[in-house]
Amino acid sequence: MEISHNHLLSKPSYPRYYAFQRMEKVIKAMQHRQTGIPIKSQKLFLTTISNAFTGEDLIDWLEKNLEIEEIDEALHLATLLCKFGYYFQVTENGSTNVKEDSELYRFQSPYFWISTNWNAGHIDYAIYLLKRTMRNQEKHGLNDLELTILEDLRKKLAHQWDFVKMQADAQIKVLKDRKKAEKTFLDSQERAFWKIMRSANNSSSVLEEDARVNLMQVNPKFTKKDEFIRKKISFFEQSLKNRVRTKASQALQNLCAYSEIYFEYDGIFGHCQPSNPWITDDTTMWEVSSPLVEQPTQLRVKKWLFSFRELLSDPTGVREFMKFCEVEFSVENLKFYLACQAVKRAPLSELPILVHKIYKEHLSPEAGAEVNVNDIIRNKITKELDNPSRTIFYEAEKHIFELMKKNSYSRFEQSEIYKNLLEKAIIPAPKKSKIFHFVTLDYFRNRDESTDESDDDEQRGDFVAGGIYAPTAQSISAAAAGLTLSIAAAAGIKRHFSSSIDGKSDTAGLAIQNEN
Amino acid sequence: MSAIVDEPSRISPLTQNGDLHSLHHAANGDTIEELTKEVEVLKKKLEEERAKFNDVALNVVAQKLDPITSFQLKSRRSLKGHQSKVLALDWSCDKRHIASSSQDGKLVIWDAFSTNKEHVVTMPTTWVMTCAYAPTGSCVTCGGLDNKITLYKLSTDEDISKQKRVIASHTNYISCNQFVFSDQQLLTGSGDSTLKLWDVETGQLMQTFQGHQADVMCLDISPSEAGNIFLSGSADHVALVWDIRSGQYVQIFDGHESDVNSVKFHPSGDAFASGSDDATCRLFDLRADRQVGIYKKDSILFACNSVDLSLSGRLLFAGYNDYCINVWDTLKSVRVSILYAHENRVTSVQVSPDGAALASASWDSTIKVWA
Numbered sequence: 001m002e003i004s005h006n007h008l009l010s011k012p013s014y015p016r017y018y019a020f021q022r023m024e025k026v027i028k029a030m031q032h033r034q035t036g037i038p039i040k041s042q043k044l045f046l047t048t049i050s051n052a053f054t055g056e057d058l059i060d061w062l063e064k065n066l067e068i069e070e071i072d073e074a075l076h077l078a079t080l081l082c083k084f085g086y087y088f089q090v091t092e093n094g095s096t097n098v099k100e101d102s103e104l105y106r107f108q109s110p111y112f113w114i115s116t117n118w119n120a121g122h123i124d125y126a127i128y129l130l131k132r133t134m135r136n137q138e139k140h141g142l143n144d145l146e147l148t149i150l151e152d153l154r155k156k157l158a159h160q161w162d163f164v165k166m167q168a169d170a171q172i173k174v175l176k177d178r179k180k181a182e183k184t185f186l187d188s189q190e191r192a193f194w195k196i197m198r199s200a201n202n203s204s205s206v207l208e209e210d211a212r213v214n215l216m217q218v219n220p221k222f223t224k225k226d227e228f229i230r231k232k233i234s235f236f237e238q239s240l241k242n243r244v245r246t247k248a249s250q251a252l253q254n255l256c257a258y259s260e261i262y263f264e265y266d267g268i269f270g271h272c273q274p275s276n277p278w279i280t281d282d283t284t285m286w287e288v289s290s291p292l293v294e295q296p297t298q299l300r301v302k303k304w305l306f307s308f309r310e311l312l313s314d315p316t317g318v319r320e321f322m323k324f325c326e327v328e329f330s331v332e333n334l335k336f337y338l339a340c341q342a343v344k345r346a347p348l349s350e351l352p353i354l355v356h357k358i359y360k361e362h363l364s365p366e367a368g369a370e371v372n373v374n375d376i377i378r379n380k381i382t383k384e385l386d387n388p389s390r391t392i393f394y395e396a397e398k399h400i401f402e403l404m405k406k407n408s409y410s411r412f413e414q415s416e417i418y419k420n421l422l423e424k425a426i427i428p429a430p431k432k433s434k435i436f437h438f439v440t441l442d443y444f445r446n447r448d449e450s451t452d453e454s455d456d457d458e459q460r461g462d463f464v465a466g467g468i469y470a471p472t473a474q475s476i477s478a479a480a481a482g483l484t485l486s487i488a489a490a491a492g493i494k495r496h497f498s499s500s501i502d503g504k505s506d507t508a509g510l511a512i513q514n515e516n
Numbered sequence: 517m518s519a520i521v522d523e524p525s526r527i528s529p530l531t532q533n534g535d536l537h538s539l540h541h542a543a544n545g546d547t548i549e550e551l552t553k554e555v556e557v558l559k560k561k562l563e564e565e566r567a568k569f570n571d572v573a574l575n576v577v578a579q580k581l582d583p584i585t586s587f588q589l590k591s592r593r594s595l596k597g598h599q600s601k602v603l604a605l606d607w608s609c610d611k612r613h614i615a616s617s618s619q620d621g622k623l624v625i626w627d628a629f630s631t632n633k634e635h636v637v638t639m640p641t642t643w644v645m646t647c648a649y650a651p652t653g654s655c656v657t658c659g660g661l662d663n664k665i666t667l668y669k670l671s672t673d674e675d676i677s678k679q680k681r682v683i684a685s686h687t688n689y690i691s692c693n694q695f696v697f698s699d700q701q702l703l704t705g706s707g708d709s710t711l712k713l714w715d716v717e718t719g720q721l722m723q724t725f726q727g728h729q730a731d732v733m734c735l736d737i738s739p740s741e742a743g744n745i746f747l748s749g750s751a752d753h754v755a756l757v758w759d760i761r762s763g764q765y766v767q768i769f770d771g772h773e774s775d776v777n778s779v780k781f782h783p784s785g786d787a788f789a790s791g792s793d794d795a796t797c798r799l800f801d802l803r804a805d806r807q808v809g810i811y812k813k814d815s816i817l818f819a820c821n822s823v824d825l826s827l828s829g830r831l832l833f834a835g836y837n838d839y840c841i842n843v844w845d846t847l848k849s850v851r852v853s854i855l856y857a858h859e860n861r862v863t864s865v866q867v868s869p870d871g872a873a874l875a876s877a878s879w880d881s882t883i884k885v886w887a
Contacts (some may be wrong), residue, residue, distance in 0.1 A: 015766070017774070017793075018773070018774050018793050018794050018795060018819065019793075019795070019818050019819055019837065022795060022817040022818075023817050026817065048608075062815070065814075066814040066815040067813070067814060067815065068815050072854070072856065073815060074815075074856055076639070076838070076839075076840070076856065077815055077817070079839070080818075080838055110797075131744065159689045167641065176793035194860075202576050208879075211619075211642070211645075211660075211689075212644040212645075212689065212691070212707065212731070225548055225651050226551060228546065228729075229551040229552060229555060231550065231709070231727070231764075232555050232727075233551065233554055233555055233558060235764075235765065235766075235768065236555065236559060236561075236562055237558065239562055239767070239768075239814060240558070240561060240562055240565055240807075243528075243805060245565075245566070245569045245804060245805045246801075246803035246804050247569050247571050247804070248570045248571055248572055248573075248574075248801070248806070248808060249571050249572040249577065249806050250803075250804075251786065251787075251801045251803050251804040251807060251808065252572065252574050252578075252801070252804075253577060254575040254784070254786060255782065255786065255787060255801070255808075255829065255846075255847065256577055256578060256580075258782075258783070258784045258786075258828070258829055259581075259828045259829050259847060260581070260828075261828075262783070262828035262829070263828050263829060265827055265828065265871065266596075266826050266827045266830065266831075266871055267826075267827060267868075267870060267871040267872030267887075268589070268826045268827070268831055268871060268872075268873075268874065269587075269826070269828070269830075270866070272872050276872050276873070277591065277612075277629065277872065278591060278592040278629075278872060278885060279851065282649035283629075285870075285872070286611055286612070288609075289743075289870060297787050309740065335755075337875035344697055344698065345697060345700060346698075346700065347716075347717040348715050348717060348718060349717060349718070352885060366788040371729060390701075391615055391744075391761050394761070426780055432527075436693055451772035472544075486808070487835070488554075489612075
């Protein structure tokens with residue numbers, strides 16, 4: 001494989017630029033006289049290896065200097081750097097798997113770093129091979145594979161072969177003046193370099209690049225650069241003038257609160273009811289969480305109080321809320337809202353019919369289930385009726401959403417219907433419950449999360465989770481107490497938080513409008 | 517002659533006094549250099565404005581949270597069958613199927629739970645860089661070096677490639693695509709530096725989003741339906757927030773020192789995480805309008821290709837070119853785990869729709885499911 005994008009490497013736009021830069025920074029630090037890895041002549045059986053260091057010292061250095069806590073990480077990184085050829089095993093074995101042992105390694109000279117030799121191609125390789133044929137056969141002789149490659153190259157590069165030969169001769173001449181130890185040293189570096197370069201056509205080579213590399217627009221050309229910049233200028237001006245910003249403290253508080261509230265829904269932390277199908281092969285969880293279910297789980301019903309959006313995003317929640325609205329005789333708002341969702345999801349071809357139908361039912365003067373929107377919104381829709389887009393009801397939908405949130409939804413939260421739902425809600429039990437549960441700290445009515453968590457943990461077997469609350473078998477009670485306390489804390493912020501969830505869309509919408 | 521040479525560098529007296537208002541007027545119809553200078557001035561002003569709202573750091577706020585003490589994910593399924601590098605994956609809404617695409621032009625639909633391959637489609641191109649499941653799970657789209665997005669209807673038929681249709685095209689490779697709320701609209705991002713919104717049924721172009729200065733690498737659509745916004749990340753080192761209706765960008769987030777390879781909304785829709793070639797991941801808050809978190813370590817040297825967040829937003833999963841997935845505590849900004857996931861670069865990580873599992877795709881030609 002001809003590697004031919006060297007010219008890009010010097011530019012920061014080259015995708016791998018940062019990886020090479022970062023690796024080389026580490027390598028340079030490793031070679032620091034005082035703080036680097038101790039490099040000395042090392043004894044290997046009867047021979048002395050100059051300028052080498054051990055795998056043990058390498059791993060030790062990485063752990064100390066890059067704040068690596070686990071040895072696995074140090075081993076992994078050391079192996080990768082070795083694969084990129086920044087150092088290599090001195091013995092002929094040439095493995096790139098670095099271990100914490102007395103195996104000897106030697107640094108590659110920057111002259112032979114991949115990043116500086118990206119261009120090295122057939123000619124360079126031919127020179128290298130030819131050079132070896134001119135030296136001591138016993139020490140530098142080519143193996144069968146290399147001989148075949150050399151013959152191949154000789155044919156391919158016939159027109160340039162004189163140049164190849166000349167180069168090889170010249171390099172041999174230079175070598176002759178060097179000391180023996182130095183020669184061995186250089187030979188090993190050169191061999192190590194080619195070993196990596198020639199593996200480039202192997203699919204697991206570190207040199208392989210993303211196809212995008214060759215397509216990247218290094219200097220993208222803009223036909224209308226000034227227009228582009230003007231757009232940016234007007235963006236900045238708008239952003240300075242109109243964007244409503246939240247204080248970091250407020251924003252971050254919200255992110256923390258969100259994580260706390262949804263913690264008991266986060267499957268990665270082991271919170272799967274009744275168990276994680278991927279671990280137990282029991283798919284009950286998917287059955288109870290399908291979009292429309294007869295009996296929702298308790299956790300699911302609780303979620304409907306987090307925010308109005310959360311309720312509306314669950315088909316089962318919508319069904320129950322619809323029942324409530326029917327009792328309240330306010331069903332037209334919800335129906336209108338759902339119809340707006342249908343518009344957003346409709347194919348363009350069905351849009352006009354759908355929009356007219358909704359208009360007739362909910363907005364026109366003779367509408368059977370009229371919704372309460374102001375004239376400005378209504379007139380805007382009327383104007384767009386003949387040529388509707390998917391966003392025709394955007395403002396109306398937002399208005400009705402807020403209306404429902406303030407009225408029906410807040411009554412729904414307090415209603416008997418909701419209380420009944422919560423009481424009837426199921427807590428799916430794991431199929432095989434092995435643990436006898438003895439702790440029930442029940443600060444909240446109808447909740448028993450600790451059961452499912454500890455059972456789940458047991459079922460998972462090797463899954464050491466629970467994360468934040470770290471429930472080991474011995475500390476279930478502590479875990480349960482911790483969980484309950486945190487739920488209490490979460491419930492405290494919940495009120496404030498859920499209002500901000502729904503409130504957010506307004507600010508976003510406002511900002512967007514302003515920018516228009 | 518000398519007058520012509522001098523022309524671009526001539527500084528108008530107005531730009532020298534630095535007055536923003538008059539500068540703007542002077543810039544109208546003036547040279548690119550002057551416009552660029554004005555951008556710099558405004559950018560600085562915006563930075564100052566943003567800094568005013570920076571009253572506390574994330575790790576300070578997160579102090580009150582309990583640390584994630586013990587945490588472990590294990591590989592539960594290994595999907596083998598691709599003959600070469602897997603470049604993209606996407607979960608189905610049914611929480612058990614996965615679509616994946618690879619360098620050799622294959623699109624595979626997996627029942628990840630049983631690890632069976634349900635469909636294999638051969639595309640007439642290599643490097644299929646992106647694939648997406650439709651929200652109803654009834655069709656899948658994919659594309660890459662062919663500069664096109666092809667839609668395949670999933671049916672029980674043996675050969676789903678009979679039912680294919682091209683619905684989108686760009687003038688350079690397609691790096692990302694995602695359905696917008698329904699099966700009817702598709703958003704695509706491309707190496708031609710634009711994003712485009714398409715009507716799926718007709719293949720009609722609805723909107724073009726111009727604003728990036730280099731290849732668009734990734735996109736993500738807001739989880740909040742009313743939001744009407746989406747994210748894009750690009751090789752110009754910047755992530756943009758777009759208004760899907762107006763076609764304009766409404767927020768710019770910079771900070772990354774190299775290509776932004778991945779952007780993902782926080783489940784709350786208020787923030788987003790990003791991963792970059794500069795070996796860092798970052799967290800940006802939309803309402804604070806600034807970067808609030810950075811996830812990096814001296815020992816992480818390689819590019820981050822893909823990020824995703826757990827259902828509660830507490831964990832950030834990031835797949836890197838060093839074959840690992842690093843799991844970060846999003847709020848405390850510390851790494852909680854390394855998954856030695858693959859034997860080659862990790863190209864894509866995605867949490868399942870119900871948050872129960874994590875899927876990862878790699879150049880080692882496998883896909884793994886973690887739980």
